[in-house]
Amino acid sequence: MVVYGMQLPVQSQSTLYAEGWEAAAGPDDLVAVARAADAHGYDYIASCDHIAIPRRLAGAMSTIWYDPVATLSYLAAATERVRLLSHVAVVGLRHPLVSAKAYATLDHLSGGRLVLGVGAGHVKEEFDAVGADFEGRGGVLDETVDALRAALGPEEFPEHHGERFSFEGLGMRPRPVQERIPVWIGGSSPAAVRRAALKGDGWLPQGDPRPRLAEQIAKLRGLREAAGIEAPITVGAITEALYVGEPGWETGRRTLSGKPEALAESLRAYGEMGVHQIQVRFRSRSRTELTDQMAAFATEVAPLI
Known part of the structure; x- marks a missing residue:
């Protein structure tokens, strides 16, 4: 069975995916979208992580990046069942005890709904500003995952020596x-896939096209088998932009649109290649159009996948 979740709008506004209406949106819009996800069976809602964006990247990335712990905690109080995913927390920017305190509190306050997605990060100036190790961020992330496992485990007095x-x-x-917080590893580089295979409860690829995704999944499974890891892993995928129905406006050539049956037929390919959860994104011109699309997907497309 393939479940579906989504990255929240508004909280991050990179030009790669933000819609025009998000620039003037705010907390009420986030709550409305989170409640729609909660009501329509979405497995999770997700929030990104950047502390500060340098001027050289601000034009493309924007400087709008809400804090994921604050955002997900706020939305936990407005929802009941949907899981809360950091996609992804750049945990190398913080000491693991600082991250563990924040995310343990989020899981506690939300009644056990946290999924901790982590990644290495890519903005050097951000690391430099907080005194974090950019060049060694891969090794930092590897050890941070181990330290977070300890600090988020069942022991009141956790222990880690690295x-x-x-x-x-x-x-x-x-x-x-939760007795064990699910840790999903983000990234599609060889190092990220290896990290996910050896250390993750889940893998969050960064938009690999379908043919490459199938190859990556095979590599991921091969690495786990070679390491003797028998525990299941949740394999994710980010779908193409979607629009349920005929949009009547220019949604871009990479958007999948049309009747529910056609969309479901296309999206079933993800499950066939070994994907367990898809992260969906909808083209929209307003909050209302987005929540209408979310409802249409949940009621008309998802049951056919």
Whole structure:
């Protein structure tokens, strides 16, 4: 069975995907979209992570990046069942105990709905500004995942001793509601795929086209098998932009649109290649059009996938 979730609008506004209406949107719009996801069976809502964007990238990326813990905590209080995904937290920007405190509290306050998506990051100036190691961020992330496993585990006094981080004898409450926080690894580089295979409960590829995605999934499974890891892993995919029905306006040549049956037939290919969850994105000109698209997908397309 393939489940579906979505990245929230408004909270990050890169020109790669933000719609025009989001520039003037705010908290009420986020709540409305989160509640629509909650009501229509979406598995998760997701929020990105950047601390600060340098001028050289601001034109393309924008400087609008809400804090994921604050955003997801705010929306946890407005929803009941939808899971809360950081997609992705650049955890190398912070000491793992700082991240663990924030995300353990989020899981506690939300009744156990956190999915911790993590990634290496790519903005050097951001790392430099907070004194984090940009060049060594891959190794930092590897150890940070291990440290977070310990700090988010069942022990009130977690323990970790590594090359970069070491702690013991420090009590941390509240504890997460979940006995094991799912850690999904983001990224499509060879290092990211290996990291997901060896350390992740899930993999969040970054928009690989379908033929490449199938190859990446095979590589991921091969790495896990070679390492003797038998535990299941949640494989994700980001779909093409979608529009349920005939849009009547220019949605872009890469948008999948049309009747529910045709969309479902196309999206079933993801499940056939071994994907367990798809992250969907809808073209829209307003909040209302977005929530209408979310409802149409959930009621007309998803049951056919």
